[in-house]
Amino acid sequence: MKSSTDLREQWIAWRNGVIGSPRFQRFAARSPFLRPVARRRARTLFDLVAGFTYSQLLAACIETRLLDHLRGGPRGADDLAARIGLPADAAERLLRTAEGLGLVERLDQRWALGSEGAALLGNPGIAEMVAHHRLLYADLADPLALLRRGGGGGALSRHWHYAEASGAGDAAAVAPYSALMAASQPMVAAQALAAYRFDRHARVLDIGGGEGAFLSAVARAVPELDRGLFDLPAVGERSRARLGDGVAIHRGDFLTDPLPTGYDLITLIRVLHDHDDVPAMQLLRAVRAALPPGGTLLIAEPMAGTRGAGGVGSYFELYLLAMGSGRPRTMQEIGAMLREAGFRRVRPLRTPLPLVASAVTARP
Numbered sequence: 001m002k003s004s005t006d007l008r009e010q011w012i013a014w015r016n017g018v019i020g021s022p023r024f025q026r027f028a029a030r031s032p033f034l035r036p037v038a039r040r041r042a043r044t045l046f047d048l049v050a051g052f053t054y055s056q057l058l059a060a061c062i063e064t065r066l067l068d069h070l071r072g073g074p075r076g077a078d079d080l081a082a083r084i085g086l087p088a089d090a091a092e093r094l095l096r097t098a099e100g101l102g103l104v105e106r107l108d109q110r111w112a113l114g115s116e117g118a119a120l121l122g123n124p125g126i127a128e129m130v131a132h133h134r135l136l137y138a139d140l141a142d143p144l145a146l147l148r149r150g151g152g153g154g155a156l157s158r159h160w161h162y163a164e165a166s167g168a169g170d171a172a173a174v175a176p177y178s179a180l181m182a183a184s185q186p187m188v189a190a191q192a193l194a195a196y197r198f199d200r201h202a203r204v205l206d207i208g209g210g211e212g213a214f215l216s217a218v219a220r221a222v223p224e225l226d227r228g229l230f231d232l233p234a235v236g237e238r239s240r241a242r243l244g245d246g247v248a249i250h251r252g253d254f255l256t257d258p259l260p261t262g263y264d265l266i267t268l269i270r271v272l273h274d275h276d277d278v279p280a281m282q283l284l285r286a287v288r289a290a291l292p293p294g295g296t297l298l299i300a301e302p303m304a305g306t307r308g309a310g311g312v313g314s315y316f317e318l319y320l321l322a323m324g325s326g327r328p329r330t331m332q333e334i335g336a337m338l339r340e341a342g343f344r345r346v347r348p349l350r351t352p353l354p355l356v357a358s359a360v361t362a363r364p
């Protein structure tokens with residue numbers, strides 16, 4: 001009897017033979033029943049081929065602040081050209097191409113914000129990420145070279161000081177990544193806060209908490225919670241400015257220094273995936289040791305293998321490869337690591353937008 005793997009292999013060979021056949025493609029394009037599928041497939045393939053042009057066009061819209069200029073309502077092309085600092089014909093071309101991506105739309109002789117443009121403006125962190133992608137774009141200019149050298153060694157690795165450089169990093173080294181993380185944090189905090197009841201706890205410690213944007217969001221939702229933040233010294237300094245004196249700031253290296261105790265909830269938000277398996281296990285063991293009996297660890301970050309997340313997993317895989325440290329892990333891999341670190345009750349949580357972050361809790 002054939003195994004399910006054999007049957008799947010046969011099915012894949014048959015399917016690929018049909019889809020790849022020019023004769024079938026011609027037939028599907030003419031058939032009224034198959035035409036919608038054929039068009040959808042052609043569109044998906046085109047997006048795969050041309051995706052880099054979309055990203056670069058988006059980068060131009062962000063750099064010129066084109067979408068910001070439409071925030072208040074439609075404007076004429078000449079007005080926009082003057083505002084974004086482009087000659088009229090160049091501005092017209094930028095607007096036409098942005099229209100194709102739903103970023104702007106025509107309204108008589110004027111231009112208005114398109115639905116994708118409005119969604120983008122609603123999440124300021126996205127614009128920051130688009131601008132930041134200049135670094136990843138440079139590292140991906142030769143993707144095979146990046147893969148062959150095992151990642152790192154480029155612009156993105158220099159941006160994330162702790163990825164490959166030695167030392168904790170001074171104020172200048174940590175500023176760019178800390179600001180970027182703070183700008184993109186609200187989307188992530190929304191996932192964690194929707195997935196987990198923070199009001200079950202008395203004291204929360206956010207490890208790798210950056211400038212404190214996550215703890216600020218937690219405080220708005222559960223003001224009575226005592227808060228502490230642990231991060232590298234120069235980042236801790238930045239968080240003091242945002243969080244004020246009401247929050248305990250612990251400065252140190254979580255791979256070499258002891259973690260503070262006395263917190264019944266510890267959070268790792270977009271932290272674990274930054275680290276290779278050995279340091280990631282070291283961190284989980286340290287957290288396990290710092291938690292009291294009955295305490296909880298909450299991990300929230302984008303995870304590999306997330307159903308319905310499309311190419312998001314590939315994006316994070318390449319991003320972390322270019323950064324030179326860490327990898328996105330599946331929920332199962334994180335669960336296994338938690339158990340190996342001595343955690344017993346591992347519970348995946350539902351987040352509203354898993355492509356932004358999935359979440360899991362564990363207790364000693």
Ligand SMILES: C[S@@+](CC[C@H](N)C(=O)[O-])C[C@H]1O[C@@H](n2cnc3c(N)ncnc32)[C@H](O)[C@@H]1O
Nearest residue numbers: 162181185208209210231232253254255269270
């Ligand atoms: C990707 S950022 C996430 C920041 C924040 N949790 C967020 O989601 O916005 C990772 C954070 O971990 C901190 N970090 C990295 N390695 C560290 C180490 N060895 N000790 C302490 N903090 C570290 C970085 O400084 C940075 O703030």
